[in-house]
Amino acid sequence: MRSPKDFFAPLAVGAPEPLRQIPVPPSRMIHFFDPSNEKMAAKVPDLAKKVDVLLGNLEDAVRADRKEAARNGLVAIAKATDFGKTQLWTRVNSLDSPWVLDDLITLVTEIGDKLDVIMVPKVEGAQDIHYVDRLLAQLEARAGLTKPLLVHAILETASGVVNVEEIAGASPRMQGISLGPADLAASRRMKTTRVGGGHPGYLVRTDPTGEDLNAGRTTYQQDLWHYTVARMVDACAANGILPYYGPFGDIRDVVACEDQFRNAFLLGCVGAWSLHPVQIDIAKKVFSPAPEDVAWARRVIAAMGDGTGAVMIDGKMQDDASVKQCRVVAELADALAADDPELAAAYDAATKEASA
Ligand SMILES: CC(=O)SCCNC(=O)CCNC(=O)[C@H](O)C(C)(C)COP(=O)(O)OP(=O)(O)OC[C@H]1O[C@@H](n2cnc3c(N)ncnc32)[C@H](O)[C@@H]1OP(=O)(O)O
Numbered sequence: 532m533r534s535p536k537d538f539f540a541p542l543a544v545g546a547p548e549p550l551r552q553i554p555v556p557p558s559r560m561i562h563f564f565d566p567s568n569e570k571m572a573a574k575v576p577d578l579a580k581k582v583d584v585l586l587g588n589l590e591d592a593v594r595a596d597r598k599e600a601a602r603n604g605l606v607a608i609a610k611a612t613d614f615g616k617t618q619l620w621t622r623v624n625s626l627d628s629p630w631v632l633d634d635l636i637t638l639v640t641e642i643g644d645k646l647d648v649i650m651v652p653k654v655e656g657a658q659d660i661h662y663v664d665r666l667l668a669q670l671e672a673r674a675g676l677t678k679p680l681l682v683h684a685i686l687e688t689a690s691g692v693v694n695v696e697e698i699a700g701a702s703p704r705m706q707g708i709s710l711g712p713a714d715l716a717a718s719r720r721m722k723t724t725r726v727g728g729g730h731p732g733y734l735v736r737t738d739p740t741g742e743d744l745n746a747g748r749t750t751y752q753q754d755l756w757h758y759t760v761a762r763m764v765d766a767c768a769a770n771g772i773l774p775y776y777g778p779f780g781d782i783r784d785v786v787a788c789e790d791q792f793r794n795a796f797l798l799g800c801v802g803a804w805s806l807h808p809v810q811i812d813i814a815k816k817v818f819s820p821a822p823e824d825v826a827w828a829r830r831v832i833a834a835m836g837d838g839t840g841a842v843m844i845d846g847k848m849q850d851d852a853s854v855k856q857c858r859v860v861a862e863l864a865d866a867l868a869a870d871d872p873e874l875a876a877a878y879d880a881a882t883k884e885a886s887a
Pocket residue numbers: 562563564565570571574588591592713714726778782805806807808
């Protein structure tokens with residue numbers, strides 16, 4: 532481990548200074564595309580206008596014989612596209628694969644100035660982040676980059692979950708962590724066969740009401756991911772980085788996708804992955820605070836003055852702790868509204884209505 536005094540020192544001569552604060556532009560949806568898929572690649576310029584993050588995926592879901600095409604495709608797309616304020620991320624192949632070294636060397640050298648974040652899959656512990664950290668510093672120095680690349684880890688191994696706190700704090704490059712429910716389920720030897728979401732067999736049942744053990748007993752499906760998401764959120768918040776829910780694989784089930792995303796939003800996540808265009812608007816809706824919540828938050832903040840003491844609003848006690856929660860919601864809303872006139876108008880209309 533580096534000493535705290537060295538933590539923000541560049542790891543290679545000539546590499547850019549690490550950032551002291553992780554930037555927090557909107558990242559409600561990380562939209563995945565396969566850069567070797569011509570149909571998806573053709574949609575990138577239009578998608579760039581409607582998503583917060585575009586991610587060129589090189590890892591799972593890209594066939595082994597398309598890995599090079601995906602890497603080269605991403606280079607070509609990055610060079611040819613004006614992404615505006617939309618961030619460009621990539622997911623490189625896993626550290627035990629034969630492709631990751633060429634992924635990192637090629638991408639940092641060719642398009643390091645266009646990439647914001649490098650997502651690293653199957654992270655098991657701080658050692659994986661340290662490896663990538665040093666390599667990126669060497670490549671940044673060689674490419675003459677002036678802005679450091681940030682690193683995002685996928686939480687998708689049992690070891691990764693055990694070590695999530697040290698992963699979150701392993702480097703000043705750490706931007707965030709996403710839940711990877713599919714690989715995590717396999718790593719834990721869970722008996723599911725899905726990509727994220729719930730399972731009807733994972734439930735609790737009300738007590739029996741008589742002799743018949745089957746009669747009148749309601750069951751409630753439980754959330755398979757609650758423990759891991761909550762742990763990830765704490766690890767991220769404690770280290771000043773951002774937590775995300777990952778993929779929801781049942782593309783057709785837009786209803787349950789919205790539920791899964793909302794659970795993550797309420798627990799503290801800032802965004803989720805969109806695997807298909809139909810999931811983009813779901814993530815945008817869920818990870819933008821609802822206008823009525825923003826109106827309420829603004830009302831509490833106004834009523835609380837300097838933020839100390841206690842007041843009653845509509846029968847509910849407000850004090851220093853509730854105004855802090857309201858600030859989280861109101862500040863997120865302001866940040867999103869700054870670049871979205873439609874959202875700004877919806878927030879202002881709800882605020883006006885609530886104070887009328
Ligand atoms: C566990 C994990 O690692 S999750 C992360 C890895 N997985 C991924 O990245 C998957 C990304 N998504 C996909 O590969 C695809 O969306 C699939 C395979 C799920 C479905 O693809 P399709 O069967 O083509 O879906 P569908 O027919 O509904 O697509 C409609 C259109 O949207 C396009 N499209 C589908 N997904 C995407 C996408 N992610 N980005 C851009 N365009 C897309 C299709 O090419 C198609 O285009 P067309 O109208 O010009 O023909």
